[in-house]
Amino acid sequence: MEGSIVRLPEVVALKKKYKAYLYLDEAHSVGAMGPHGKGAVDYFGLNPADIDIMMGTFTKSFGAAGGYIGGTKSLINHLRLNSHSSIYSSTMAPCVVQQIISSMKIMLGKDGTLEGKRRIQQLKWNTRYFRRRLQEMGFIVYGNKDSPVVPLLMFMPSKIASFCRMCLERGVGVVVVGFPATPMTKCRARFCMSASHTKDMIDKVR
Template sequence: FEFQTYLYVDEAHSIGALGPNGGGVVDYYGVDPKEVDIHMGTFTKSFGAAGGYIAGSKELINHLRVNSHAQMYAVSMSPPVVQQIITSMSTIMGKNGNDDGKRRLNQLARNTQYFRRRIKHMGFIVIGNDDSPVVPVLLYLPAVTA
């Protein structure tokens, strides 16, 4: 560890939605995923399922399995939820025999750009990364939006 710390990346809103291959922030910035110590994300947004994941070294995952309180109370995913995640990942990765994943990623990127452009044109203050499908808008007088 050069800096004596872990690099933890929260991909909850970016996995399956950001980057040329839908690989999230890591994919978007062209970072080798092996350079990230801990990846965390959900299956509820881009995958339309439930649950989430933590990925890291075998040593880290084993430590979490043994020491995490959540592990004591967690239940396994149901087979239909697991299948939904596998199908969504296969689509995003282009493993279903067509380019539907790329088409969907490109459409999301176009929708994001269009939405940001239009809402800025309406006078709203939009913050965050221009390519992110999460669009934070500052509202000083929420009543004005009604």
């Protein structure tokens, strides 16, 4: 919601110091951040083994459905045997699994091309460019410069519906968020950047 990135190296250091467990949500970062698109761990160049439980979704960067939990073999076996959502849910459809595998191969360059790397670099450029141009225009934008989630503050709840309608009239689809999902005075439009956005598209929004 804030377009922020956790200060993961410091969190990992605290985890080691106090012998705690670390659960990391990579839903908005996997496939979108880091030199290899592997998320916040990749972004900071950390060892994935330092994260006890890693969670993410296949609905965003992978364009599929469902999600994942990563951890030790004993942890995953425990979840399989005791988690109601695992026991009572149906298995993924083969076409969804294939979509995930194909997307992952592209991201990691295992499809024999540099398309995955190109898209990751393009997304990074799009994100920084869009954020910078909004700030130059005087808008207040939350979050980290490399976060593809770009919250633009509107402050007044009465602006939300009008802003959304005016954007749609101009061919721009936005997600607007207000209370109770945000504090009353921190209503916002939430832009989610994509590698498929061209500079012309971004300039049109701006």
